Amino acid sequence: MACAAEQARAAAEAAARQSYGRLVAYLASRTRDVASAEDALADAFAAALVKWPETGVPLHPEAWLLTVARRRSIDQQRRRAAGEAGQDHLRLIGEELEQEMAREKFPDDRLGLIFACAHPAIDPGVRAPLILQAILGFDAATIASAFLVSPATMGQRLVRAKARIRQAGIPFRIPEAAELGERLSAVLEAIYAAFAEGWADPAGAESRRRNLASEAIWLGRLLVELMPGEGEAAGLLSLMLHAEARRAARRDAAGEFVPLSEQDTLRWDADMIAEADALLQRAGLFDGIGRYRIEAAIQSAHAARRSTGRTDWAAIATLYAGLMTLTASPVVAVNHAVAVAYAVEPARGLALLDAIDDARLDQYQPYWAARAELLSLAGDFREAGKAYEIATGLETDAAVRRFLQRKRAALAAR
Structure with missing residues (x-):
């Protein structure tokens, strides 16, 4: 029995x-x-x-x-x-x-359900959790833990979203061509939001986030299967696979943080990278260009270091410049500045960082870490140390904090 x-x-x-x-x-x-x-x-x-x-x-x-x-x-x-x-x-x-x-x-009505969960009438902040629950069966407590809110709050949000679908009569269907672009973007953003939450746990060790990235990739595969003619869907899956391929290299044997530039490329998943590049090539067969295809191309350029032994920063800078034409994101601007610093000279990158006019960067750790790195490369060790101190104070991951502290200590020794 x-x-x-x-x-x-x-x-x-x-x-x-x-x-x-x-x-x-x-x-x-x-x-x-x-x-x-x-x-x-x-x-x-x-x-x-x-x-x-x-x-x-x-x-x-x-x-x-x-x-x-x-x-x-x-x-x-x-x-x-x-x-x-x-x-x-x-x-x-x-x-x-x-x-x-x-x-x-x-x-198979899953695609219609996904579009219903990401409908404009649904609050953007609950779209990803709603898809995780409706399509994958995650319970509210698990989703709440992954998105760092209380189970009661997440449960209420999910209940309200489902009531909204019923009360508003939101249709379970693929939108018409005129509205497909905007609606598909909302679906892709929801899936990527789920992946980002899982990606925030580099070792996959936190129970609240464990497997969230792999579930988002599963959703990405489902979307590519159900919408084979959408280049951005293939681009998103390529982007997620490129990032996931490096998971094992993000921590060393002692659990310490390893930045991308210092990662052992032999620890990257070659099969996953090959699949990601194949998807990127497939995405390139379709008309137009979108955010996820460009971001996947950037990650592909980084992955090429596994075979060439070098990073083509000029190509990455060009790709970030193209991405900036599609989005006004200050995050993209920071990454573009770093790529230019490595492709040309640190002073050019610092000038671009200084030109970003967004008060939110004051509380954005990667901005201060990037600033510290470029100041260090430019030989301004005193200001670099101050930037590392701010970045350390903003970081919540203990391993990354220790990495930043070591960088600052190395500057002090110089």
Whole structure:
């Protein structure tokens, strides 16, 4: 019996990993009620853990789960429905589900659900968490931990977002051509936001962020699969893979931070880099150019050091200059200044840093770290030490703080 229960749990976990989002999307797309779809599916998984050890894992686990979930969903709506019109609506939903289940297959509505989660009516700050929950089945507590907010706050935000989808009648569909660009950008930003949260844990050791980057990459793969003609989707996946390929090299054996310029390129994942470059080439086949394709190209230029032994800073500076034409981000401006400093001379980079007019940089650690590095290269060790001190005070990662402190100490010794 214990073996049967273990097999049932393994089958349920596999079905959740592969089909959770597809099942939720199918149920919710017909009712616009994401919360009820999730509840019905949760009941179905609970039933599976009871039934499957007794009867064996069904030949089509997803079909079994959908059958149980749609019955729960219809029961839920029946209890809420009022009048004959409501009953007719439920009967139509039931007949449609029966016909599709009879064919032991159902349509993939995940892309529509993703676009619904990133709809303009949904607050930008909750889009990524909503996609993580609706498509991947993350619970609110896990998402809250990853995004560093309280479980209660995150739970409230998710509940409000799902209510907004239902109340506003947000459609589960790919937007029309006229609005696709803006809406797709919101989807890509949400996925990248999830990746960035996971990337903030370089060693993948913090439970609150563990696997978040890999889940974002999974979402990126899904988007490329469902939208093969979108170059920016391929560009985003390429960007994430290039960054993830370097994860193992971001810490040394003692757990100390290693900056990109000092990383052992043999510790980079060559297969992942090759896949990222193939995706970047694929993205280049499509018209236009976008943020993620340029950012992926920048990361590809850094990755080339693995085979050439050098970093082409001139190319990277040119790419950042191109990226600046698409975005007014001060972060891009800082990176462009650093690339110019290495490609030309530190003084040019410092001049570009000084020209950035954005008060937010006062609290932005990478700005001060970059400034300290360029001042050091220019021979102004006193001012560089002051910049390192500010950067250290702004840094929250203990390993990075120690790295900055060592850099400052080395300056003092000089």
